[in-house]
Structure formats: structure tokens, C-alpha cells
Amino acid sequence: MRHSLASLPEPPTRPGNGHLQDWALAPLGLIEEGAARARAAGKDVFRLRLGLPAVVGFSPAWNRRFLTDLGTFRSAGSFSAVVPYLSGGVILSDAPGHGPRRQTMNPGFGKRHLEVLRERTQAALPGVPQGEFDALAWADRAVLALLNAAYFSGEFSPRLLHAFLAPLRQPFPVPALPRPGLFLRVNAELRRLAHQRLTAGGDDLLAVLAPLPGGLEETRVSLAAAHDTTTHALAYALWHLARYPQWHAPEHHGAVLKETLRLYAPGWMGSRRLGRDLVWDGVRVPRGALALYSPYLTGRDPGLWDAPGEFRPERWADKPPAWAYLPFGGGERLCLGMHLAQMLIHDVLGALPPLRAVRGDATPQPGITLGPRGPLVVRRD
Incomplete structure (x- = not known):
């Protein structure tokens, strides 16, 4: 027997707008309450009322289906489509075109090519200030310089690059607002540098992407996708090393980064539109519905992790459950920039002097990505 969406657990609603107000103002609390009610009912999916049929799943089984069944879970019509920075390129392509398009881009972001870029990205890393400084603000500046080096050999106007990426750090609806003049200037700079390449x-990376069909769009979109995700992951990693200095050693940095991404996955929520009806655990979810998965929820699921809210890098001595750790997505849609982000963050952590946490607000703030409310003040002695 198949049930309708009305049979699924859901968080409390508000009169007149369902879950829209909470989704806009406090989405983490909303989805945490939904997941708690789903677990209590023996489910791994809950319903949201967002003006169209919507479901959120958080189990490894849901994650696997979501990320591998590309015919059912379609990127066109997802949340990325409403954000001009992310509305295009391989991010929004679907099967059967996604695979071939992704294959043309993979070599530039593979480990072998990134090693070619490593010397210049390491040289671009700004110095670590003496005394107290805000790790979040420093990470923002550092990642901007590192990405400029990786994508453009440092030749893109830093001021224009900052102006282009800064709106992504703002709450909605700021990232979704059209900025035709700014995009025109950025595209002109991309064309100028691409002509040189x-x-x-x-x-x-621009030299690799520019000759490809739609290469300049892929450059712009992948750059936008890379900046805040890498910035926030780096800022949280710095904060954890300052709070737990016993983990500040190269042999521990891998576990520190994994634990940071488990707790604070920058891509805290992924969305798709259903290309056909889906039956999940006896519930029919109709074609056109919004389907979501949450690395944040899965990474903090008490059924999958011991003490899920605690920072415990030692847990990474063992492999995590399959499809439970997904800060970079998975399957064919694994994040294109995963190796780049990891290389940059590990290189920064390896160059850091000892730090001490002074004061800060690490409360996760969801927007396009998940980052700390901040500031995160640390001290270099």
C-alpha cells in the first residue's frame, strides 16, 4: 500500500505559511526538528511545506539513491537555479549530458594537475598576523588569494574578485539578486585573461577550462562554488586547532579536516527536483516535488556517530558508515573542486604556527554555504 506525503512526519508549521518562515529564518532548527520527529516515527524522510511538495531525507540509503539515481533526482529546478552565481555549467546539467561534460573538466581538477599549481598557490598564501586576529576574516582573504593563484596565476583583479564573491557571504535573498553590471565586468576580465591563455x-585552471565549450561559464561558476565552501571549512579548522592544539600536527590534520567537515559541512543541504514519481518506504513522492538531502543532518545523526555533536578527530581511525560522510557529495556528482579544496586547506594548516583560541562564536549560520557566525578570534604568540 502506498501512502501520500501527508503520512510523513513534519516539523510544526506556522499558520498561513507552513514552514516558509522557519526555512528562511532558522532552517537548521527546522530540519533538526524534522529529523528528530522522523526518527521517532522510524522514518528517514520528513515533509516540509515550502509552497510545493518537498521532502528531506538523511539516511545513508537516501543519500545513496539521491546522489546516484540521476534520472529521478534532477538538478534542473533545484535551489542553485535561483542563484545567478550557480545557475549554469555542470552544476545544473543532468543525465545524460552531465557525465560527458564532467569528464572534459575532470583533468584540470585532478591531483596530477593540481600538483602543477601547488607551488604558486603556496607562494600566494598571506602571512599569519602576530597577536590576535579573526580566523574567519583571515581565511576569507587567504582563500581569495589562493583561488586567484590556482585559477588565474594571480592575474585577476583582487578588488573585482572580492566584489564578485562578497555577496555570497550574505543571507538570502542577497545572493539571489541579479547583478548584471558586476557580472559584465567579471565576464570581461575572464575573456581578457582567457584570450591570453x-x-x-x-x-x-583558466587555461584548462577556457578552450572547453562553455569554459568561461564553468570557470565563473566553479570559482563561486569554491570560495565560501573552502573559506568556511578553513576557518572552522583553524578554530578547532586553536582550541585543541594537541591536534595541530601534520599527521593529525587529515582527521581534523574530516571532523570539521562532518560537523560543519559547508554544503549543508542539497536539492533536486524529481523527474518522475518516487516511492520511498511506501510513500509516493510525486514528480516535480522538491527533494533534499543534508550532509549536516547525516553527519550529526546519533544513529550513525557516537557523541555526534562533539569534536573528536580520533573517530577517523575507523572508516565511517558508507554514504554517511558526504561533505563533497558523492557518486557521479562528487564535487569537482574536492581535491583543490583539500590541497589548499592542508597546505594552509601545514604552514600555520601554533594558535590559541581567544573568543568567538562558531554557531553555524546557513546560507548558500554553512559558516560560523563569527568572529573567531585566535592568537598567534
């Missing part, structure tokens, strides 16, 4: 050669 096409005529004189080069080996940075």
Missing part, C-alpha cells in the same frame, strides 16, 4: 598558453 588561448594565444600564449598557460597551465592554470
Whole structure:
């Protein structure tokens, strides 16, 4: 027997707007309450009332289906489509075109090519201030310089790059507002630098992407997707190392980063639109419904992790449950920039002097990505 969406657990609603107000103002509390009610009912999916049929799943089984069944879970019509920064390129492509398009881009973001870029990204890393400084603000500046080096050999106007990416750090609806003048200036700079690569050669990421169909759009979109995700992961990692200095050693940094991403996955929520009806645990979810998965919820699920809210890098001595740790997505849609982000963060952590936490607010703030409310003040002695 198949049941309708009305049979699914859901968080409390508000008269007149369902879950829209809480989704806009306090989405983490909303989905945490939904997941708690789903677990209490023996479910791994709950319903949200967002003006259209919507479901959120958080189990490894749901994650696996969500990320591998590309015919059912379609990117077109997802949340990315309403954000001009992310509305295009491989992010919004679907099967059968997604795979071939992704294959043309993979070599530039593979480990072998990133090693070619490593010397210049390491050279671009700004110095660590003496005394007290805000790790969040420093991480923002550092990642901006590192990505400029990786994508453009440091030749993109830093001021324009900052102006382009800064709105992504703001709460909704700021990232979704159109900025035609800014995008025109950015696209003009991309064309100028791409012409240099096409005529004189080069080996940075722009040189790899520029010759591809839609390569400049892929450059702009992947750059936007990379900045805040890497910034927030780096800021949280710095904060954890300052609070737990016993973990500040190269042999521990891998576990520190994994634990940071488990607790504070920058891509805290992923969305798709159903290309056909889905039956999940006896419940029919109709074609066109919004389907979501949450690395944040899965990464903090008490059924999957011991003491899920605590920072325990030692847990990474063992492998996590399959499809339970997904800060970079999974399957064919694994994050294109995963190796780049990991390389940059590990290089920064390896170059850091000892730090001490002074004061800060690490409360996660969801927007396009999940980052700390901040500031995160640390001290270099």
C-alpha cells in the first residue's frame, strides 16, 4: 500500500505559511526538528511545506539513491537555479549530458594537475598576523588569494574578485539578486585573461577550462562554488586547532579536516527536483516535488556517530558508515573542486604556527554555504 506525503512526519508549521518562515529564518532548527520527529516515527524522510511538495531525507540509503539515481533526482529546478552565481555549467546539467561534460573538466581538477599549481598557490598564501586576529576574516582573504593563484596565476583583479564573491557571504535573498553590471565586468576580465591563455598558453585552471565549450561559464561558476565552501571549512579548522592544539600536527590534520567537515559541512543541504514519481518506504513522492538531502543532518545523526555533536578527530581511525560522510557529495556528482579544496586547506594548516583560541562564536549560520557566525578570534604568540 502506498501512502501520500501527508503520512510523513513534519516539523510544526506556522499558520498561513507552513514552514516558509522557519526555512528562511532558522532552517537548521527546522530540519533538526524534522529529523528528530522522523526518527521517532522510524522514518528517514520528513515533509516540509515550502509552497510545493518537498521532502528531506538523511539516511545513508537516501543519500545513496539521491546522489546516484540521476534520472529521478534532477538538478534542473533545484535551489542553485535561483542563484545567478550557480545557475549554469555542470552544476545544473543532468543525465545524460552531465557525465560527458564532467569528464572534459575532470583533468584540470585532478591531483596530477593540481600538483602543477601547488607551488604558486603556496607562494600566494598571506602571512599569519602576530597577536590576535579573526580566523574567519583571515581565511576569507587567504582563500581569495589562493583561488586567484590556482585559477588565474594571480592575474585577476583582487578588488573585482572580492566584489564578485562578497555577496555570497550574505543571507538570502542577497545572493539571489541579479547583478548584471558586476557580472559584465567579471565576464570581461575572464575573456581578457582567457584570450591570453588561448594565444600564449598557460597551465592554470583558466587555461584548462577556457578552450572547453562553455569554459568561461564553468570557470565563473566553479570559482563561486569554491570560495565560501573552502573559506568556511578553513576557518572552522583553524578554530578547532586553536582550541585543541594537541591536534595541530601534520599527521593529525587529515582527521581534523574530516571532523570539521562532518560537523560543519559547508554544503549543508542539497536539492533536486524529481523527474518522475518516487516511492520511498511506501510513500509516493510525486514528480516535480522538491527533494533534499543534508550532509549536516547525516553527519550529526546519533544513529550513525557516537557523541555526534562533539569534536573528536580520533573517530577517523575507523572508516565511517558508507554514504554517511558526504561533505563533497558523492557518486557521479562528487564535487569537482574536492581535491583543490583539500590541497589548499592542508597546505594552509601545514604552514600555520601554533594558535590559541581567544573568543568567538562558531554557531553555524546557513546560507548558500554553512559558516560560523563569527568572529573567531585566535592568537598567534
